[in-house]
Amino acid sequence: MAFIQGVLLNLRGFLLGLRTPRLLLLGLIRFAVVLLIFVGAVVFFGAYHQDIIALIWAKPASAWLVWLWYLVSGLMALLLLGVTTVLGYIIAQILFGVVIMDTMSRITEKMITGRELASPAMPFFKHLGFLVRQEIPRVVIPLGIVLILMLLGWLTPLGPAVTFLSPIAAVLFLAWDYTDLVPARRMIPFKQRFQIFRRHLLFHLGFGLLFLVPLVNLLLLSFGPVGATLFHIELDRSAASAGAV
Numbered sequence: 001m002a003f004i005q006g007v008l009l010n011l012r013g014f015l016l017g018l019r020t021p022r023l024l025l026l027g028l029i030r031f032a033v034v035l036l037i038f039v040g041a042v043v044f045f046g047a048y049h050q051d052i053i054a055l056i057w058a059k060p061a062s063a064w065l066v067w068l069w070y071l072v073s074g075l076m077a078l079l080l081l082g083v084t085t086v087l088g089y090i091i092a093q094i095l096f097g098v099v100i101m102d103t104m105s106r107i108t109e110k111m112i113t114g115r116e117l118a119s120p121a122m123p124f125f126k127h128l129g130f131l132v133r134q135e136i137p138r139v140v141i142p143l144g145i146v147l148i149l150m151l152l153g154w155l156t157p158l159g160p161a162v163t164f165l166s167p168i169a170a171v172l173f174l175a176w177d178y179t180d181l182v183p184a185r186r187m188i189p190f191k192q193r194f195q196i197f198r199r200h201l202l203f204h205l206g207f208g209l210l211f212l213v214p215l216v217n218l219l220l221l222s223f224g225p226v227g228a229t230l231f232h233i234e235l236d237r238s239a240a241s242a243g244a245v
Helices: 002-018 021-056 065-114 124-155 159-179 181-186 190-198 199-214 216-244
Strands: none
Touching: 002 021, 002 065, 002 190, 002 199, 002 216, 021 065, 021 216, 065 181, 065 216, 124 159, 159 181, 159 190, 159 199, 159 216, 181 190, 181 216, 199 216
């Protein structure tokens, strides 16, 4: 149920963003940035992926092993392209996207609930620093886990399992990058925010699943803050209903 809820809220947020002029404008700006990053990542990968794969496993001379080399090479190419794209996205997110994401989340919360539980008023650059500080842990932890998975795939016989787990990890952490916006803005300590993420892993898996769909994911990533904010609004309403019983 949580998994399906994640998929549906992602789509609901996307449709709400298309119907709301301010959200649509901000989403299109993010779309342009994400598209630029994606094209840059593909160009970078296209220029160097053969050299990287050759360093990992040189093409064997035996005809019996060539088919396996092509299979592993293809899987590794997909993995490297995904990692390159995610890394570029995360870097741009810290430098630029986080401000737009926070603004979209605020607009959504106020539009749906009529109020906004925000951080204390502060000057723009102080607010920007606050947002960046909240973003850094969401980058360091995913990068650490992705690097561990990559090392396990390269240095141990766990390569096939890692090939399966890496996209799942990327989906979970991409989804968390959006759902953590509201708790971070409410000044909830990072430890508690990470516990929220852990308690709703299936939701995050469903929410981030559509981010794997080529091309469509560029639009969904741009409007992700809307659906993620709807998620916390529903959590707040569930908590209020439980408290009233």
